[in-house]
Amino acid sequence: MEDYVVEMRHITKQFGSYKANNDISLQLKKGEILALLGENGAGKSTLMGMLSGLLEPTDGEILINGKSVKMDNPRNAKKLGIGMVHQHFMLIPAFSVLENIILGDEPTKATRIDYRKAANDIEKLAEKYHLDIDVNAKVRDITVGMQQRVEIMKALYRKANIFIFDEPTAALTPQEIEQLIKILRALAAEGNSVIFITHKLKEIKEVADRCVVIRMGKVVETVQVAETKEETLAEMMVGRKINFAVEKEETDKSKTVLAVSNLSVEAHALLKVKDLNLIVHSGEIVGVAGVDGNGQSELIEAITGLRKIKKGSVELKGKALQNLNARKISEAGIGCIPEDRQNVGLILPFTIAENLVLKSYHKKPASQHGLLNYKKINEMGRQLIKSFDIRSQSEKELAGDLSGGNQQKVIVAREISASPDLLIAANPTRGVDIGAIEYIHEKIIEQRNAGRGVLLISFELDEILKLSDRIVVMHEGQIVGEIDPRHTSSEELGLMMAGKAPIEQEG
Amino acid sequence: MHTKSLKGLTIPLVSVLAGFIVGAILMLIFGYDPLQNYQNLLVGSFGGVYSIGETLRNMISLILTALGFAVASKAGFFNIGGPGQYLIGWFGAIVFTLKFSYLPAIILIIGALLCGALAGGLWSMVAGILRAYFGTSEVITTIMLNYIVLYIVNFAVKSWLAGKGSDSSPNIAAKANLNTPFLQRITDNSTFNWGFFIALAVVGLVWFYFNKTKSGFEIQAVGLNESASQYAGVNVKKTIITAMLISGLLAGLGGAIDGLGNFQNISVSNNLPNVGYNGMAVALLAAENPIGIVFAALLFSALQIGGLSISVYSNTPSEIVDIVIASIIFFVGIKYAFELIAKKGWFKRKNREEKGGAEK
Ligand SMILES: Nc1ncnc2c1ncn2[C@@H]1O[C@H](COP(=O)(O)OP(=O)(O)OP(=O)(O)O)[C@@H](O)[C@H]1O
Ligand SMILES: [Mg+2]
Numbered sequence: 076m077e078d079y080v081v082e083m084r085h086i087t088k089q090f091g092s093y094k095a096n097n098d099i100s101l102q103l104k105k106g107e108i109l110a111l112l113g114e115n116g117a118g119k120s121t122l123m124g125m126l127s128g129l130l131e132p133t134d135g136e137i138l139i140n141g142k143s144v145k146m147d148n149p150r151n152a153k154k155l156g157i158g159m160v161h162q163h164f165m166l167i168p169a170f171s172v173l174e175n176i177i178l179g180d181e182p183t184k185a186t187r188i189d190y191r192k193a194a195n196d197i198e199k200l201a202e203k204y205h206l207d208i209d210v211n212a213k214v215r216d217i218t219v220g221m222q223q224r225v226e227i228m229k230a231l232y233r234k235a236n237i238f239i240f241d242e243p244t245a246a247l248t249p250q251e252i253e254q255l256i257k258i259l260r261a262l263a264a265e266g267n268s269v270i271f272i273t274h275k276l277k278e279i280k281e282v283a284d285r286c287v288v289i290r291m292g293k294v295v296e297t298v299q300v301a302e303t304k305e306e307t308l309a310e311m312m313v314g315r316k317i318n319f320a321v322e323k324e325e326t327d328k329s330k331t332v333l334a335v336s337n338l339s340v341e342a343h344a345l346l347k348v349k350d351l352n353l354i355v356h357s358g359e360i361v362g363v364a365g366v367d368g369n370g371q372s373e374l375i376e377a378i379t380g381l382r383k384i385k386k387g388s389v390e391l392k393g394k395a396l397q398n399l400n401a402r403k404i405s406e407a408g409i410g411c412i413p414e415d416r417q418n419v420g421l422i423l424p425f426t427i428a429e430n431l432v433l434k435s436y437h438k439k440p441a442s443q444h445g446l447l448n449y450k451k452i453n454e455m456g457r458q459l460i461k462s463f464d465i466r467s468q469s470e471k472e473l474a475g476d477l478s479g480g481n482q483q484k485v486i487v488a489r490e491i492s493a494s495p496d497l498l499i500a501a502n503p504t505r506g507v508d509i510g511a512i513e514y515i516h517e518k519i520i521e522q523r524n525a526g527r528g529v530l531l532i533s534f535e536l537d538e539i540l541k542l543s544d545r546i547v548v549m550h551e552g553q554i555v556g557e558i559d560p561r562h563t564s565s566e567e568l569g570l571m572m573a574g575k576a577p578i579e580q581e582g
Numbered sequence: 583m584h585t586k587s588l589k590g591l592t593i594p595l596v597s598v599l600a601g602f603i604v605g606a607i608l609m610l611i612f613g614y615d616p617l618q619n620y621q622n623l624l625v626g627s628f629g630g631v632y633s634i635g636e637t638l639r640n641m642i643s644l645i646l647t648a649l650g651f652a653v654a655s656k657a658g659f660f661n662i663g664g665p666g667q668y669l670i671g672w673f674g675a676i677v678f679t680l681k682f683s684y685l686p687a688i689i690l691i692i693g694a695l696l697c698g699a700l701a702g703g704l705w706s707m708v709a710g711i712l713r714a715y716f717g718t719s720e721v722i723t724t725i726m727l728n729y730i731v732l733y734i735v736n737f738a739v740k741s742w743l744a745g746k747g748s749d750s751s752p753n754i755a756a757k758a759n760l761n762t763p764f765l766q767r768i769t770d771n772s773t774f775n776w777g778f779f780i781a782l783a784v785v786g787l788v789w790f791y792f793n794k795t796k797s798g799f800e801i802q803a804v805g806l807n808e809s810a811s812q813y814a815g816v817n818v819k820k821t822i823i824t825a826m827l828i829s830g831l832l833a834g835l836g837g838a839i840d841g842l843g844n845f846q847n848i849s850v851s852n853n854l855p856n857v858g859y860n861g862m863a864v865a866l867l868a869a870e871n872p873i874g875i876v877f878a879a880l881l882f883s884a885l886q887i888g889g890l891s892i893s894v895y896s897n898t899p900s901e902i903v904d905i906v907i908a909s910i911i912f913f914v915g916i917k918y919a920f921e922l923i924a925k926k927g928w929f930k931r932k933n934r935e936e937k938g939g940a941e942k
Contacts, residue, residue, distance in 0.1 A: 379813070381812060381813060400815070400817070401812060401813060401814070401815045402815030402816075402817070403815075405815050406815075411813075413813060415809075418807070418809055418810065419809050419810050419813050420810065420813070421807075421810060422803055422806050422807045422810050422811070423806075423807070424806050425802075425803070425806070429799075433803075433810070433814040434814050434815060436796065436799060437796055437815075442796050445795055445796050445797065446794055446795055446796065447794055447795065447796055447799055449794075
């Protein structure tokens with residue numbers, strides 16, 4: 076019999092009458108990287124929540140190094156050497172990166188927090204693992220990618236020997252993912268054990284030793300990754316064949332949907348978008364590629380009316396939109412799947428149905444004469460839940476109780492079902508499982524085929540290459556070039572984004 | 583849904599019980615008889631039509647100031663302006679009644695109540711505007727506005743309403759009194775007045791506002807997630823100001839009703855009216871639920887009214903009820919600790935039962 080670092084035996088977790096985990100058993104060996112694969116809502120985060128002391132199992136047993144343990148709070152888990160990088164960040168926006176990292180584990184010198192030592196330790200770790208973070212920045216000012224790196228640093232700083240990474244790559248750029256994979260390998264090589272959750276099969280193939288596949292709260296299979304093909308993994312997870320190819324019809328691209336001219340936008344007194352020009356035609360998907368933090372967020376915020384425009388103009392079908400408020404812009408026909416689903420896209424304590432009408436609650440049929448029509452709202456909610464396959468117990472479930480991928484699907488359902496003239500999609504498939512990605516991609520292409528414009532911002536180069544009719548590369552607040560996805564590989568695109576390859580200007 | 587509301591009740595009920603226990607322990611330590619005193623308290627608040635009338639009348643302003651606090655709080659604001667808004671509402675209602683005393687009773691009363699409510703609303707809106715446009719903390723502005731209104735009202739009463747050598751305004755015309763002879767007769771001359779029914783109706787309105795209206799939806803959205811609301815196209819500034827306006831309207835209405843139904847005049851005062859602060863406590867105990875506020879107000883009102891008789895029937899100082907009230911609030915405040923205990927203790931047992939049930 077083998078010695079396991081972690082053994083979870085017959086774990087069941089119930090929320091009310093709903094079994095999120097149903098008799099799951101799982102073993103983790105020393106020095107191993109174990110992948111956890113499953114659809115949105117399959118129960119991965121729930122299972123890991125129990126291992127990290129956030130949730131308590133309804134039934135079952137957890138053994139660490141062969142000893143049965145009671146994991147009833149995160150401190151216990153920490154004492155046992157378990158460090159978890161959560162799917163949804165647990166950072167305090169008003170604190171600096173440094174304060175967030177050391178919170179709960181502050182080094183002290185004569186009862187005072189020893190910030191210098193903390194900063195030194197973090198710097199050493201950052202160097203060792205090549206993690207680029209700015210310890211002095213306030214968390215509320217940093218990008219989602221940087222927040223993800225801070226979460227990773229938190230786990231490293233706590234000197235765990237069992238690491239759980241819950242979808243750490245969903246918000247990272249390809250370069251950052253590469254770096255993270257190196258970190259995972261290094262951790263395992265040092266004798267640590269790692270559980271790694273991701274929806275990206277490529278990453279599993281690249282780094283994991285074994286893979287546990289979960290479907291609807293149950294383990295369906297545990298496989299050796301080296302002996303299993305990506306397609307097989309996908310099929311085991313979804314329970315059916317996945318169609319990876321997309322079908323794009325010929326469309327009429329003669330009309331201009333969005334015209335952005337000489338746009339300049341400031342954030343935190345820095346010029347983040349500089350004299351930018353961009354056009355999206357009807358029946359066209361324009362992909363914006365670029366390293367995180369090069370003004371993409373500010374560009375979206377400016378177009379959608381969430382950020383003041385300093386200079387320049389934004390026109391939708393010839394109608395000037397600059398500096399109108401968000402409601403007017405959305406009514407004019409711009410939909411947006413925002414980058415930050417939990418802080419911007421959703422109101423977590425509201426129900427799914429309420430979130431689905433977040434942009435249309437003020438008009439018929441959701442409301443009339445100032446009164447909300449909950450019958451209609453819930454009915455519309457049920458329809459969208461069904462057509463977008465949002466895995467939930469009912470339309471009255473709180474959005475905050477949904478799994479991460481299903482939260483994303485709520486936003487996608489709301490924005491796409493409104494059929495806007497221009498759909499802005501920022502990482503639309505972030506944290507979404509392969510089956511759902513297929514579906515969301517289909518829906519985005521449907522918008523395009525129907526003659527609408529789509530502006531796609533994504534860190535997933537494959538996604539950009541697959542969906543876009545045209546790709547523009549954004550660097551330091553400007554569009555530095557345009558490429559044809561049909562003649563570009565993801566490697567080439569990656570190099571161009573990093574400024575390491577010349578960009579051929581087309582047409 | 584059902585289990586959820588039960589769980590929601592646990593904390594206030596446990597807090598109330600714990601508050602009474604603390605009071606009892608203190609009484610034991612100082613040699614008073616807790617059982618006797620609690621009995622006197624009960625008799626003092628519910629022992630006859632007179633005391634019931636008093637207790638219900640005392641609920642009116644508690645309910646309305648609590649609702650006011652709750653509305654602001656749903657929008658994410660801590661409105662400490664209740665006392666000032668209540669006071670200016672009281673003042674506004676008295677001024678209206680005195681200056682338009684020739685109007686027919688019903689119009690005079692409605693006008694006075696509206697005038698008081700509006701005064702409270704506009705006063706509170708000042709804090710809302712400062713918050714929306716300049717990001718000024720409403721905690722600070724509402725406290726400052728409380729004192730400003732206290733001194734303005736004192737000045738106005740003294741130099742404008744009160745006669746020479748007096749510190750009070752004249753009494754309002756009898757026709758504007760909400761405490762009618764009929765009510766006096768059936769409640770043994772208590773101060774119970776029609777305002778109680780107005781307060782209950784307002785509870786219904788506020789519940790409706792939050793659960794059915796667009797504007798109530800927006801207030802909650804902004805309170806829970808401002809960025810998401812902005813993204814959804816909600817006019818956040820307008821919503822903040824609306825919330826503060828409604829909050830002040832409610833507290834102002836409380837003052838107006840008390841002015842017409844209880845005091846019949848307004849006097850110079852050294853302190854802000856306590857009811858504004860007690861209303862906050864009521865709202866906290868009720869977790870800002872409009873229906874819950876009625877019950878929390880009933881409890882606080884009974885404690886206050888019944889507390890008066892504690893020192894009448896024994897030598898126990900009536901301050902003991904203030905200690906009970908304070909302890910209840912304290913326990914509500916540390917609900918986090920209760921949640922932890924609940925999570926560790928009973929709920930685990932309940933889980934097991936549930937599971938056992940499922941297996942059968
Ligand atoms: N606190 C909760 N209350 C009720 N249901 C919950 C709660 N937390 C999770 N669930 C439900 O449990 C199921 C499993 O959720 P979980 O977050 O574990 O999924 P996941 O596998 O991590 O999915 P994803 O890939 O989307 O992150 C979901 O259907 C979710 O709605
Ligand atoms: Mg998850």
